Amino acid sequence: MISGLDSEIENEALMEKELVERAKRNDKDAFGELIRRHRAKACRWAQKWTKDPFLAEDIVQDALLNAFLQIHSLVDSEKFNAWFYRIVANQGYMKLRRGGHFGKEEPFSSLSPRQKQLDWSNIDHILFHLTKTVDTTPSTNPIDQVIRKETIKGITLMLQCLTEKERRIFEGYFFEQLSPTEIANMFQTKVSNVYNLLSRSKNKIRMERIRICIGEYVKTRKEKGLPTKRVLDHSKLL
Amino acid sequence: MGKSVMTESWSSAATALYGACVYVKEKLSLVEVMGYTGHAFRINIHADTVDVAGPTAYDWEKFFTKGLMNLGFTCKAIRTKDFIPPTPEELTKAISLVQDSIDKGIPAVAWDMFIPEFGNIYGYDDDKKVFMAKDPKADGHLQYEKLGRGEIHELFVLTIDKQLEVTETEMLKGALELAVDHAYNREHEFPNPPFENGIKGYEAWIHAFQKQKVSDFGNAYNAAVVHDARKFAALFFEDISHKESINDDVRHLAKQTSQKYGEIAEHLNQLVRMFPFPQGGNPNDPLEAKRAIEILYDAKGKEEQVIKILEEMLTKLD
Numbered sequence: 001m002i003s004g005l006d007s008e009i010e011n012e013a014l015m016e017k018e019l020v021e022r023a024k025r026n027d028k029d030a031f032g033e034l035i036r037r038h039r040a041k042a043c044r045w046a047q048k049w050t051k052d053p054f055l056a057e058d059i060v061q062d063a064l065l066n067a068f069l070q071i072h073s074l075v076d077s078e079k080f081n082a083w084f085y086r087i088v089a090n091q092g093y094m095k096l097r098r099g100g101h102f103g104k105e106e107p108f109s110s111l112s113p114r115q116k117q118l119d120w121s122n123i124d125h126i127l128f129h130l131t132k133t134v135d136t137t138p139s140t141n142p143i144d145q146v147i148r149k150e151t152i153k154g155i156t157l158m159l160q161c162l163t164e165k166e167r168r169i170f171e172g173y174f175f176e177q178l179s180p181t182e183i184a185n186m187f188q189t190k191v192s193n194v195y196n197l198l199s200r201s202k203n204k205i206r207m208e209r210i211r212i213c214i215g216e217y218v219k220t221r222k223e224k225g226l227p228t229k230r231v232l233d234h235s236k237l238l
Numbered sequence: 239m240g241k242s243v244m245t246e247s248w249s250s251a252a253t254a255l256y257g258a259c260v261y262v263k264e265k266l267s268l269v270e271v272m273g274y275t276g277h278a279f280r281i282n283i284h285a286d287t288v289d290v291a292g293p294t295a296y297d298w299e300k301f302f303t304k305g306l307m308n309l310g311f312t313c314k315a316i317r318t319k320d321f322i323p324p325t326p327e328e329l330t331k332a333i334s335l336v337q338d339s340i341d342k343g344i345p346a347v348a349w350d351m352f353i354p355e356f357g358n359i360y361g362y363d364d365d366k367k368v369f370m371a372k373d374p375k376a377d378g379h380l381q382y383e384k385l386g387r388g389e390i391h392e393l394f395v396l397t398i399d400k401q402l403e404v405t406e407t408e409m410l411k412g413a414l415e416l417a418v419d420h421a422y423n424r425e426h427e428f429p430n431p432p433f434e435n436g437i438k439g440y441e442a443w444i445h446a447f448q449k450q451k452v453s454d455f456g457n458a459y460n461a462a463v464v465h466d467a468r469k470f471a472a473l474f475f476e477d478i479s480h481k482e483s484i485n486d487d488v489r490h491l492a493k494q495t496s497q498k499y500g501e502i503a504e505h506l507n508q509l510v511r512m513f514p515f516p517q518g519g520n521p522n523d524p525l526e527a528k529r530a531i532e533i534l535y536d537a538k539g540k541e542e543q544v545i546k547i548l549e550e551m552l553t554k555l556d
Contacts, residue, residue, distance in 0.1 A: 232340060
Protein backbone atom coordinates (compact mmCIF):
# COMPACT_ATOMS: atom_id res chain seq x y z
CA MET A 1 0.00 0.00 0.00
CA ILE A 2 2.61 2.44 1.11
CA SER A 3 4.87 1.71 -1.80
CA GLY A 4 1.84 2.10 -4.14
CA LEU A 5 1.09 5.50 -2.68
CA ASP A 6 4.74 6.43 -3.00
CA SER A 7 4.80 5.56 -6.66
CA GLU A 8 1.58 7.53 -7.18
CA ILE A 9 3.19 10.57 -5.62
CA GLU A 10 6.25 9.97 -7.73
CA ASN A 11 4.10 9.75 -10.86
CA GLU A 12 2.34 12.94 -9.90
CA ALA A 13 5.66 14.68 -9.44
CA LEU A 14 6.87 13.43 -12.82
CA MET A 15 3.69 14.54 -14.55
CA GLU A 16 3.89 17.93 -12.93
CA LYS A 17 7.47 18.32 -14.04
CA GLU A 18 6.44 17.54 -17.60
CA LEU A 19 3.52 19.97 -17.43
CA VAL A 20 5.83 22.73 -16.28
CA GLU A 21 8.26 21.99 -19.10
CA ARG A 22 5.40 22.16 -21.60
CA ALA A 23 4.04 25.35 -20.06
CA LYS A 24 7.46 26.93 -20.43
CA ARG A 25 7.26 26.16 -24.11
CA ASN A 26 4.05 28.22 -24.22
CA ASP A 27 1.71 25.22 -24.17
CA LYS A 28 -1.45 26.85 -22.84
CA ASP A 29 -3.16 23.53 -22.12
CA ALA A 30 -0.32 22.47 -19.88
CA PHE A 31 -0.42 25.79 -18.12
CA GLY A 32 -4.16 25.52 -17.66
CA GLU A 33 -3.77 22.08 -16.13
CA LEU A 34 -1.09 23.35 -13.73
CA ILE A 35 -3.32 26.22 -12.70
CA ARG A 36 -6.28 23.91 -12.18
CA ARG A 37 -4.17 21.68 -9.94
CA HIS A 38 -2.85 24.54 -7.88
CA ARG A 39 -5.66 27.01 -7.92
CA ALA A 40 -7.82 25.48 -5.17
CA LYS A 41 -4.84 24.92 -2.93
CA ALA A 42 -3.60 28.44 -3.54
CA CYS A 43 -7.02 29.93 -2.85
CA ARG A 44 -7.25 28.17 0.47
CA TRP A 45 -3.75 29.27 1.30
CA ALA A 46 -4.36 32.90 0.36
CA GLN A 47 -7.68 32.93 2.19
CA LYS A 48 -6.06 31.70 5.35
CA TRP A 49 -3.40 34.31 4.97
CA THR A 50 -5.69 37.27 4.20
CA LYS A 51 -8.74 36.15 6.18
CA ASP A 52 -10.84 37.42 3.29
CA PRO A 53 -12.27 35.04 0.65
CA PHE A 54 -12.96 37.86 -1.87
CA LEU A 55 -9.54 39.31 -1.54
CA ALA A 56 -8.08 35.84 -1.74
CA GLU A 57 -9.85 35.17 -5.02
CA ASP A 58 -8.70 38.53 -6.34
CA ILE A 59 -5.11 37.86 -5.41
CA VAL A 60 -5.18 34.51 -7.11
CA GLN A 61 -6.73 35.97 -10.26
CA ASP A 62 -3.95 38.47 -10.51
CA ALA A 63 -1.42 35.84 -9.71
CA LEU A 64 -2.69 33.77 -12.62
CA LEU A 65 -2.19 36.63 -15.04
CA ASN A 66 1.25 37.29 -13.73
CA ALA A 67 2.01 33.63 -13.88
CA PHE A 68 1.33 33.65 -17.56
CA LEU A 69 3.65 36.56 -18.08
CA GLN A 70 6.42 35.01 -16.07
CA ILE A 71 6.21 31.39 -17.15
CA HIS A 72 9.31 31.77 -19.29
CA SER A 73 11.37 32.93 -16.35
CA LEU A 74 10.87 29.60 -14.61
CA VAL A 75 14.27 28.09 -14.37
CA ASP A 76 13.76 24.98 -12.32
CA SER A 77 10.57 23.16 -13.19
CA GLU A 78 10.54 21.32 -9.89
CA LYS A 79 10.20 24.61 -8.11
CA PHE A 80 6.86 25.47 -9.68
CA ASN A 81 5.03 25.21 -6.36
CA ALA A 82 7.38 27.54 -4.56
CA TRP A 83 7.34 29.94 -7.43
CA PHE A 84 3.57 30.01 -7.77
CA TYR A 85 3.02 30.63 -4.08
CA ARG A 86 5.61 33.37 -4.12
CA ILE A 87 3.65 35.19 -6.80
CA VAL A 88 0.48 34.77 -4.78
CA ALA A 89 2.26 36.20 -1.78
CA ASN A 90 3.71 39.11 -3.75
CA GLN A 91 0.30 39.98 -5.09
CA GLY A 92 -1.07 39.91 -1.56
CA TYR A 93 1.66 42.15 -0.19
CA MET A 94 1.13 44.59 -3.00
CA LYS A 95 -2.59 44.82 -2.33
CA LEU A 96 -2.10 45.29 1.38
CA ARG A 97 0.57 47.90 0.83
CA ARG A 98 -1.72 49.82 -1.47
CA GLY A 99 -4.94 49.72 0.44
CA GLY A 100 -4.32 48.30 3.86
CA HIS A 101 -7.07 46.13 5.21
CA PHE A 102 -10.29 46.44 3.25
CA GLY A 103 -13.75 44.95 3.63
CA LYS A 104 -15.57 42.35 1.61
CA GLU A 105 -17.70 44.98 -0.08
CA GLU A 106 -14.76 46.60 -1.84
CA PRO A 107 -12.02 44.18 -2.62
CA PHE A 108 -10.64 46.70 -5.09
CA SER A 109 -10.67 49.67 -2.77
CA SER A 110 -6.90 49.79 -2.85
CA LEU A 111 -7.25 50.95 -6.42
CA SER A 112 -9.04 54.22 -5.87
CA PRO A 113 -8.16 56.90 -8.45
CA ARG A 114 -6.05 58.72 -5.91
CA GLN A 115 -3.62 55.86 -5.73
CA LYS A 116 -0.71 56.43 -8.03
CA GLN A 117 0.34 52.80 -8.41
CA LEU A 118 -2.71 51.87 -10.40
CA ASP A 119 -2.52 48.90 -12.68
CA TRP A 120 -4.53 50.52 -15.43
CA SER A 121 -3.69 47.78 -17.88
CA ASN A 122 -5.68 45.33 -15.76
CA ILE A 123 -9.16 45.08 -17.17
CA ASP A 124 -10.64 43.92 -13.86
CA HIS A 125 -9.47 47.12 -12.26
CA ILE A 126 -10.80 49.17 -15.13
CA LEU A 127 -14.15 47.44 -14.87
CA PHE A 128 -14.40 48.03 -11.19
CA HIS A 129 -13.68 51.71 -11.53
CA LEU A 130 -16.04 52.06 -14.41
CA THR A 131 -18.85 50.52 -12.41
CA LYS A 132 -18.19 53.14 -9.79
CA THR A 133 -18.12 55.94 -12.37
CA VAL A 134 -21.47 54.89 -13.77
CA ASP A 135 -22.95 55.14 -10.28
CA THR A 136 -21.38 58.43 -9.25
CA THR A 137 -21.78 60.27 -12.55
CA PRO A 138 -25.09 59.01 -13.96
CA SER A 139 -25.97 59.66 -17.56
CA THR A 140 -28.94 61.97 -18.25
CA ASN A 141 -30.58 59.17 -20.19
CA PRO A 142 -31.79 56.55 -17.67
CA ILE A 143 -32.05 53.79 -20.28
CA ASP A 144 -28.52 54.46 -21.41
CA GLN A 145 -27.50 54.40 -17.79
CA VAL A 146 -29.04 50.97 -17.23
CA ILE A 147 -27.60 49.58 -20.44
CA ARG A 148 -24.13 50.78 -19.61
CA LYS A 149 -24.30 49.39 -16.13
CA GLU A 150 -25.65 46.06 -17.31
CA THR A 151 -23.02 45.85 -20.04
CA ILE A 152 -20.25 46.37 -17.56
CA LYS A 153 -21.78 43.91 -15.14
CA GLY A 154 -22.24 41.38 -17.89
CA ILE A 155 -18.67 41.69 -19.07
CA THR A 156 -17.37 41.36 -15.55
CA LEU A 157 -19.32 38.15 -15.04
CA MET A 158 -18.37 36.70 -18.38
CA LEU A 159 -14.71 37.46 -17.98
CA GLN A 160 -14.62 35.12 -15.04
CA CYS A 161 -15.60 32.10 -17.08
CA LEU A 162 -13.86 32.78 -20.37
CA THR A 163 -10.82 31.17 -21.85
CA GLU A 164 -7.96 33.51 -22.47
CA LYS A 165 -8.79 33.74 -26.16
CA GLU A 166 -12.45 34.51 -25.51
CA ARG A 167 -11.42 37.00 -22.90
CA ARG A 168 -9.34 38.87 -25.45
CA ILE A 169 -12.39 39.30 -27.67
CA PHE A 170 -14.33 40.83 -24.83
CA GLU A 171 -11.49 43.06 -23.78
CA GLY A 172 -11.48 44.49 -27.27
CA TYR A 173 -15.25 44.90 -27.13
CA PHE A 174 -15.01 46.65 -23.81
CA PHE A 175 -12.37 49.11 -24.91
CA GLU A 176 -14.39 50.01 -27.95
CA GLN A 177 -17.39 50.98 -25.83
CA LEU A 178 -15.48 53.54 -23.82
CA SER A 179 -13.80 56.74 -24.85
CA PRO A 180 -10.16 57.21 -23.89
CA THR A 181 -11.16 60.29 -21.92
CA GLU A 182 -13.57 58.30 -19.78
CA ILE A 183 -10.91 55.81 -18.93
CA ALA A 184 -8.33 58.54 -18.47
CA ASN A 185 -10.62 60.34 -16.03
CA MET A 186 -11.07 57.14 -14.14
CA PHE A 187 -7.43 56.55 -13.73
CA GLN A 188 -6.24 60.12 -13.79
CA THR A 189 -3.53 59.04 -16.11
CA LYS A 190 -2.27 60.45 -19.36
CA VAL A 191 -4.58 60.06 -22.32
CA SER A 192 -1.63 58.89 -24.42
CA ASN A 193 -1.24 55.90 -22.12
CA VAL A 194 -4.88 55.04 -22.63
CA TYR A 195 -4.48 55.34 -26.38
CA ASN A 196 -1.62 52.88 -26.26
CA LEU A 197 -3.76 50.53 -24.26
CA LEU A 198 -6.67 50.97 -26.66
CA SER A 199 -4.44 50.47 -29.65
CA ARG A 200 -3.15 47.20 -28.27
CA SER A 201 -6.64 45.99 -27.49
CA LYS A 202 -7.93 47.06 -30.89
CA ASN A 203 -5.19 45.11 -32.60
CA LYS A 204 -6.24 42.06 -30.66
CA ILE A 205 -9.87 42.39 -31.62
CA ARG A 206 -8.94 43.20 -35.23
CA MET A 207 -7.15 39.88 -35.49
CA GLU A 208 -10.14 38.11 -33.93
CA ARG A 209 -12.43 39.74 -36.50
CA ILE A 210 -10.15 38.60 -39.28
CA ARG A 211 -10.23 35.05 -37.96
CA ILE A 212 -14.02 35.16 -37.79
CA CYS A 213 -14.22 36.57 -41.33
CA ILE A 214 -11.90 33.87 -42.68
CA GLY A 215 -13.99 31.25 -40.88
CA GLU A 216 -17.16 32.53 -42.53
CA TYR A 217 -15.48 32.74 -45.93
CA VAL A 218 -14.26 29.15 -45.71
CA LYS A 219 -17.73 27.99 -44.59
CA THR A 220 -19.40 29.74 -47.52
CA ARG A 221 -16.94 28.16 -49.95
CA LYS A 222 -17.76 24.74 -48.53
CA GLU A 223 -21.50 25.38 -48.82
CA LYS A 224 -21.05 26.33 -52.46
CA GLY A 225 -19.35 22.98 -53.02
CA LEU A 226 -16.02 24.56 -53.98
CA PRO A 227 -12.84 22.55 -53.38
CA THR A 228 -11.46 22.72 -49.84
CA LYS A 229 -7.93 21.75 -50.73
CA ARG A 230 -5.71 21.93 -53.76
CA VAL A 231 -1.95 21.77 -54.02
CA LEU A 232 -0.12 22.26 -57.32
CA ASP A 233 3.07 20.43 -58.17
CA HIS A 234 5.57 23.07 -57.21
CA SER A 235 8.65 21.55 -58.78
CA LYS A 236 8.48 24.19 -61.53
CA LEU A 237 8.91 27.01 -59.03
CA LEU A 238 12.46 28.34 -58.74
CA MET B 239 20.74 27.90 -80.61
CA GLY B 240 18.78 27.22 -77.41
CA LYS B 241 17.62 29.62 -74.75
CA SER B 242 19.91 30.76 -71.95
CA VAL B 243 19.16 28.88 -68.78
CA MET B 244 19.20 30.62 -65.41
CA THR B 245 17.56 29.18 -62.34
CA GLU B 246 17.63 32.09 -59.94
CA SER B 247 17.60 35.86 -59.80
CA TRP B 248 17.98 38.57 -57.17
CA SER B 249 14.78 40.12 -58.56
CA SER B 250 12.24 38.06 -56.67
CA ALA B 251 9.41 39.82 -58.52
CA ALA B 252 10.55 38.29 -61.80
CA THR B 253 11.13 34.89 -60.22
CA ALA B 254 7.61 34.95 -58.80
CA LEU B 255 6.07 36.13 -62.09
CA TYR B 256 7.94 33.27 -63.78
CA GLY B 257 6.47 30.94 -61.14
CA ALA B 258 2.98 31.86 -62.35
CA CYS B 259 3.56 32.22 -66.12
CA VAL B 260 5.46 28.96 -66.56
CA TYR B 261 2.34 27.01 -65.53
CA VAL B 262 0.66 28.34 -68.67
CA LYS B 263 3.60 28.66 -71.07
CA GLU B 264 5.82 25.77 -70.13
CA LYS B 265 8.76 26.67 -72.34
CA LEU B 266 9.22 30.14 -70.89
CA SER B 267 12.67 30.84 -69.42
CA LEU B 268 13.58 33.03 -66.44
CA VAL B 269 15.77 35.09 -68.82
CA GLU B 270 12.71 35.83 -70.98
CA VAL B 271 10.63 36.79 -67.94
CA MET B 272 13.39 39.10 -66.66
CA GLY B 273 13.63 40.75 -70.09
CA TYR B 274 10.01 41.00 -71.19
CA THR B 275 8.75 42.13 -67.78
CA GLY B 276 11.48 44.80 -67.70
CA HIS B 277 13.19 43.58 -64.54
CA ALA B 278 16.50 43.07 -66.35
CA PHE B 279 16.65 46.83 -66.97
CA ARG B 280 15.63 48.15 -63.58
CA ILE B 281 17.65 50.29 -61.20
CA ASN B 282 15.94 52.24 -58.40
CA ILE B 283 18.15 54.02 -55.90
CA HIS B 284 17.31 55.96 -52.75
CA ALA B 285 19.24 59.18 -53.33
CA ASP B 286 20.32 59.66 -49.71
CA THR B 287 21.12 56.25 -48.35
CA VAL B 288 20.85 53.67 -51.15
CA ASP B 289 18.20 52.13 -48.93
CA VAL B 290 17.47 48.42 -49.07
CA ALA B 291 13.87 49.18 -50.13
CA GLY B 292 15.02 50.55 -53.53
CA PRO B 293 14.73 47.41 -55.65
CA THR B 294 11.13 46.79 -54.56
CA ALA B 295 9.89 50.38 -54.22
CA TYR B 296 7.83 51.07 -57.34
CA ASP B 297 4.30 50.76 -58.65
CA TRP B 298 4.12 46.97 -58.94
CA GLU B 299 0.67 46.77 -60.45
CA LYS B 300 1.52 49.18 -63.25
CA PHE B 301 4.94 47.69 -64.03
CA PHE B 302 3.84 44.05 -63.73
CA THR B 303 0.74 44.65 -65.86
CA LYS B 304 2.84 46.06 -68.71
CA GLY B 305 5.44 43.33 -68.35
CA LEU B 306 2.88 40.54 -68.34
CA MET B 307 1.20 42.04 -71.43
CA ASN B 308 4.57 41.61 -73.20
CA LEU B 309 4.41 37.93 -72.28
CA GLY B 310 0.80 37.68 -73.47
CA PHE B 311 -1.04 37.76 -70.17
CA THR B 312 -3.54 39.99 -68.43
CA CYS B 313 -3.60 39.92 -64.67
CA LYS B 314 -5.68 40.71 -61.61
CA ALA B 315 -4.19 42.23 -58.48
CA ILE B 316 -5.12 43.41 -55.01
CA ARG B 317 -2.87 45.79 -53.15
CA THR B 318 -3.31 47.78 -49.95
CA LYS B 319 -1.57 51.11 -49.50
CA ASP B 320 2.04 51.10 -48.27
CA PHE B 321 2.32 49.68 -44.75
CA ILE B 322 -1.46 49.18 -44.41
CA PRO B 323 -2.58 45.63 -43.64
CA PRO B 324 -5.75 44.37 -45.30
CA THR B 325 -9.24 44.71 -43.86
CA PRO B 326 -11.10 41.39 -43.44
CA GLU B 327 -12.90 42.13 -46.72
CA GLU B 328 -9.67 42.83 -48.62
CA LEU B 329 -8.12 39.71 -47.15
CA THR B 330 -10.98 37.39 -48.11
CA LYS B 331 -10.98 38.91 -51.62
CA ALA B 332 -7.29 38.16 -51.89
CA ILE B 333 -7.76 34.60 -50.60
CA SER B 334 -10.50 34.10 -53.16
CA LEU B 335 -8.31 35.46 -55.97
CA VAL B 336 -5.49 33.10 -55.00
CA GLN B 337 -7.82 30.09 -54.75
CA ASP B 338 -9.42 30.81 -58.13
CA SER B 339 -5.98 30.88 -59.70
CA ILE B 340 -4.84 27.67 -58.02
CA ASP B 341 -8.11 25.99 -59.06
CA LYS B 342 -7.12 26.91 -62.63
CA GLY B 343 -3.73 25.30 -62.05
CA ILE B 344 -1.70 28.54 -61.82
CA PRO B 345 0.17 29.65 -58.68
CA ALA B 346 -0.43 33.21 -57.49
CA VAL B 347 2.20 35.89 -56.89
CA ALA B 348 2.31 37.41 -53.40
CA TRP B 349 4.46 39.84 -51.44
CA ASP B 350 6.00 39.59 -47.96
CA MET B 351 5.02 36.08 -46.95
CA PHE B 352 8.08 34.72 -45.13
CA ILE B 353 10.35 37.68 -46.00
CA PRO B 354 9.65 41.07 -47.69
CA GLU B 355 10.20 39.70 -51.19
CA PHE B 356 7.92 38.22 -53.83
CA GLY B 357 6.99 34.58 -53.91
CA ASN B 358 4.31 32.16 -55.07
CA ILE B 359 1.29 30.57 -53.44
CA TYR B 360 0.80 27.13 -54.97
CA GLY B 361 -1.74 25.46 -52.72
CA TYR B 362 -4.44 25.97 -50.11
CA ASP B 363 -6.24 24.02 -47.42
CA ASP B 364 -9.50 25.52 -46.15
CA ASP B 365 -9.74 23.08 -43.25
CA LYS B 366 -6.38 24.15 -41.87
CA LYS B 367 -6.78 27.70 -43.22
CA VAL B 368 -3.29 27.64 -44.67
CA PHE B 369 -1.64 28.32 -48.01
CA MET B 370 1.31 26.40 -49.35
CA ALA B 371 3.75 29.05 -50.39
CA LYS B 372 7.33 29.58 -51.48
CA ASP B 373 9.49 32.68 -51.40
CA PRO B 374 13.27 33.27 -51.25
CA LYS B 375 13.28 32.51 -47.53
CA ALA B 376 11.03 29.50 -47.13
CA ASP B 377 8.76 26.91 -48.70
CA GLY B 378 5.93 25.96 -46.37
CA HIS B 379 2.60 26.77 -44.82
CA LEU B 380 1.31 30.33 -44.48
CA GLN B 381 -1.83 30.91 -42.41
CA TYR B 382 -4.59 32.74 -44.32
CA GLU B 383 -4.66 35.43 -41.62
CA LYS B 384 -0.93 36.13 -42.15
CA LEU B 385 -1.37 37.17 -45.77
CA GLY B 386 -0.69 40.91 -45.79
CA ARG B 387 0.57 40.72 -42.22
CA GLY B 388 4.16 39.65 -42.72
CA GLU B 389 7.09 41.83 -41.83
CA ILE B 390 5.87 44.96 -43.64
CA HIS B 391 2.12 44.63 -43.04
CA GLU B 392 0.81 45.37 -46.50
CA LEU B 393 -1.00 43.14 -48.97
CA PHE B 394 -0.15 42.44 -52.57
CA VAL B 395 -1.50 39.51 -54.51
CA LEU B 396 -1.45 39.07 -58.28
CA THR B 397 -2.85 36.32 -60.47
CA ILE B 398 -2.67 35.57 -64.17
CA ASP B 399 -6.04 36.17 -65.79
CA LYS B 400 -6.33 35.76 -69.55
CA GLN B 401 -3.95 34.89 -72.35
CA LEU B 402 -3.41 37.23 -75.30
CA GLU B 403 -1.99 36.54 -78.74
CA VAL B 404 1.34 38.35 -79.09
CA THR B 405 4.01 38.07 -81.78
CA GLU B 406 7.70 37.94 -80.87
CA THR B 407 8.17 41.36 -82.45
CA GLU B 408 5.39 42.84 -80.30
CA MET B 409 6.89 41.20 -77.23
CA LEU B 410 10.30 42.71 -77.94
CA LYS B 411 8.82 46.12 -78.72
CA GLY B 412 7.02 46.11 -75.38
CA ALA B 413 10.21 45.16 -73.52
CA LEU B 414 12.23 47.89 -75.27
CA GLU B 415 9.58 50.49 -74.47
CA LEU B 416 9.61 49.46 -70.83
CA ALA B 417 13.42 49.66 -70.70
CA VAL B 418 13.63 53.09 -72.38
CA ASP B 419 10.80 54.52 -70.29
CA HIS B 420 12.46 53.26 -67.10
CA ALA B 421 15.82 54.75 -68.16
CA TYR B 422 14.52 58.28 -68.81
CA ASN B 423 11.32 58.88 -66.86
CA ARG B 424 10.97 59.04 -63.11
CA GLU B 425 8.38 56.44 -62.18
CA HIS B 426 7.58 57.82 -58.72
CA GLU B 427 4.57 59.99 -58.03
CA PHE B 428 6.06 61.92 -55.11
CA PRO B 429 9.48 63.52 -54.55
CA ASN B 430 9.81 61.69 -51.23
CA PRO B 431 11.17 59.19 -50.50
CA PRO B 432 13.87 60.33 -52.96
CA PHE B 433 13.98 57.27 -55.19
CA GLU B 434 15.50 57.73 -58.63
CA ASN B 435 15.31 55.20 -61.43
CA GLY B 436 17.11 54.61 -64.73
CA ILE B 437 20.05 56.87 -65.62
CA LYS B 438 19.20 59.17 -62.72
CA GLY B 439 19.41 56.12 -60.47
CA TYR B 440 23.13 55.92 -61.21
CA GLU B 441 23.47 59.66 -60.47
CA ALA B 442 21.63 59.26 -57.17
CA TRP B 443 23.92 56.37 -56.26
CA ILE B 444 27.00 58.46 -57.06
CA HIS B 445 25.69 61.38 -54.97
CA ALA B 446 25.02 59.07 -52.03
CA PHE B 447 28.63 57.87 -52.16
CA GLN B 448 29.83 61.48 -52.38
CA LYS B 449 27.85 62.39 -49.25
CA GLN B 450 29.13 59.24 -47.52
CA LYS B 451 25.76 58.42 -46.01
CA VAL B 452 25.40 55.09 -47.74
CA SER B 453 23.68 52.23 -45.91
CA ASP B 454 26.13 49.32 -46.07
CA PHE B 455 23.35 46.73 -46.11
CA GLY B 456 21.18 48.64 -48.62
CA ASN B 457 24.10 49.39 -50.92
CA ALA B 458 25.19 45.75 -51.01
CA TYR B 459 21.64 44.62 -51.80
CA ASN B 460 21.14 47.22 -54.56
CA ALA B 461 24.51 46.32 -56.09
CA ALA B 462 23.63 42.62 -56.09
CA VAL B 463 20.18 43.22 -57.62
CA VAL B 464 21.31 45.61 -60.38
CA HIS B 465 24.38 43.49 -61.23
CA ASP B 466 22.18 40.40 -61.49
CA ALA B 467 19.64 42.27 -63.61
CA ARG B 468 22.25 43.39 -66.14
CA LYS B 469 23.61 39.85 -66.45
CA PHE B 470 20.08 38.82 -67.40
CA ALA B 471 19.82 41.75 -69.84
CA ALA B 472 22.96 40.50 -71.61
CA LEU B 473 21.54 36.96 -71.88
CA PHE B 474 18.13 38.26 -72.97
CA PHE B 475 19.57 40.17 -75.94
CA GLU B 476 21.94 37.32 -76.76
CA ASP B 477 18.86 35.09 -77.11
CA ILE B 478 17.05 37.78 -79.14
CA SER B 479 20.01 37.95 -81.53
CA HIS B 480 19.33 34.32 -82.44
CA LYS B 481 15.59 34.68 -83.00
CA GLU B 482 14.61 33.98 -86.58
CA SER B 483 11.33 35.87 -86.31
CA ILE B 484 13.25 39.11 -85.63
CA ASN B 485 14.72 41.07 -88.54
CA ASP B 486 18.48 41.11 -89.19
CA ASP B 487 19.02 44.78 -88.29
CA VAL B 488 17.45 44.28 -84.90
CA ARG B 489 19.30 41.01 -84.33
CA HIS B 490 22.56 42.76 -85.09
CA LEU B 491 21.75 45.55 -82.62
CA ALA B 492 20.66 42.94 -80.07
CA LYS B 493 24.13 41.39 -80.28
CA GLN B 494 25.73 44.79 -79.55
CA THR B 495 23.27 45.38 -76.73
CA SER B 496 24.08 42.04 -75.16
CA GLN B 497 27.78 42.89 -75.20
CA LYS B 498 27.17 46.32 -73.66
CA TYR B 499 25.01 44.89 -70.87
CA GLY B 500 27.72 42.31 -70.25
CA GLU B 501 30.23 45.15 -69.77
CA ILE B 502 27.86 46.99 -67.40
CA ALA B 503 27.47 43.75 -65.43
CA GLU B 504 31.27 43.49 -65.19
CA HIS B 505 31.51 47.00 -63.76
CA LEU B 506 28.79 46.28 -61.27
CA ASN B 507 30.40 43.00 -60.34
CA GLN B 508 33.33 45.05 -58.98
CA LEU B 509 30.85 46.80 -56.68
CA VAL B 510 29.41 43.45 -55.60
CA ARG B 511 32.90 42.23 -54.71
CA MET B 512 33.76 45.43 -52.80
CA PHE B 513 30.46 45.45 -50.93
CA PRO B 514 29.39 41.82 -50.50
CA PHE B 515 25.84 41.16 -49.33
CA PRO B 516 24.83 41.11 -46.51
CA GLN B 517 27.87 42.51 -44.62
CA GLY B 518 28.30 45.29 -47.16
CA GLY B 519 31.96 46.23 -46.62
CA ASN B 520 32.82 49.88 -45.92
CA PRO B 521 30.96 52.05 -48.45
CA ASN B 522 31.56 55.24 -46.45
CA ASP B 523 35.31 54.82 -46.29
CA PRO B 524 36.60 57.72 -48.47
CA LEU B 525 38.87 55.53 -50.61
CA GLU B 526 36.24 52.85 -51.12
CA ALA B 527 33.64 55.51 -51.95
CA LYS B 528 36.01 57.12 -54.48
CA ARG B 529 36.52 53.77 -56.23
CA ALA B 530 32.78 53.03 -56.15
CA ILE B 531 32.04 56.40 -57.75
CA GLU B 532 34.51 55.68 -60.59
CA ILE B 533 32.85 52.30 -61.21
CA LEU B 534 29.38 53.83 -61.20
CA TYR B 535 30.43 56.53 -63.70
CA ASP B 536 31.71 53.79 -66.01
CA ALA B 537 28.49 51.79 -65.64
CA LYS B 538 26.33 54.89 -66.14
CA GLY B 539 28.23 55.84 -69.33
CA LYS B 540 27.66 52.38 -70.79
CA GLU B 541 24.02 52.40 -69.68
CA GLU B 542 23.46 55.69 -71.57
CA GLN B 543 25.02 54.14 -74.67
CA VAL B 544 22.96 50.97 -74.44
CA ILE B 545 19.68 52.89 -74.07
CA LYS B 546 20.52 54.72 -77.31
CA ILE B 547 20.90 51.35 -79.02
CA LEU B 548 17.56 50.20 -77.59
CA GLU B 549 15.92 53.33 -79.03
CA GLU B 550 17.49 52.60 -82.38
CA MET B 551 16.27 49.04 -82.19
CA LEU B 552 12.74 50.33 -81.59
CA THR B 553 12.86 52.36 -84.82
CA LYS B 554 13.99 49.26 -86.73
CA LEU B 555 11.17 47.17 -85.35
CA ASP B 556 8.42 49.27 -86.91
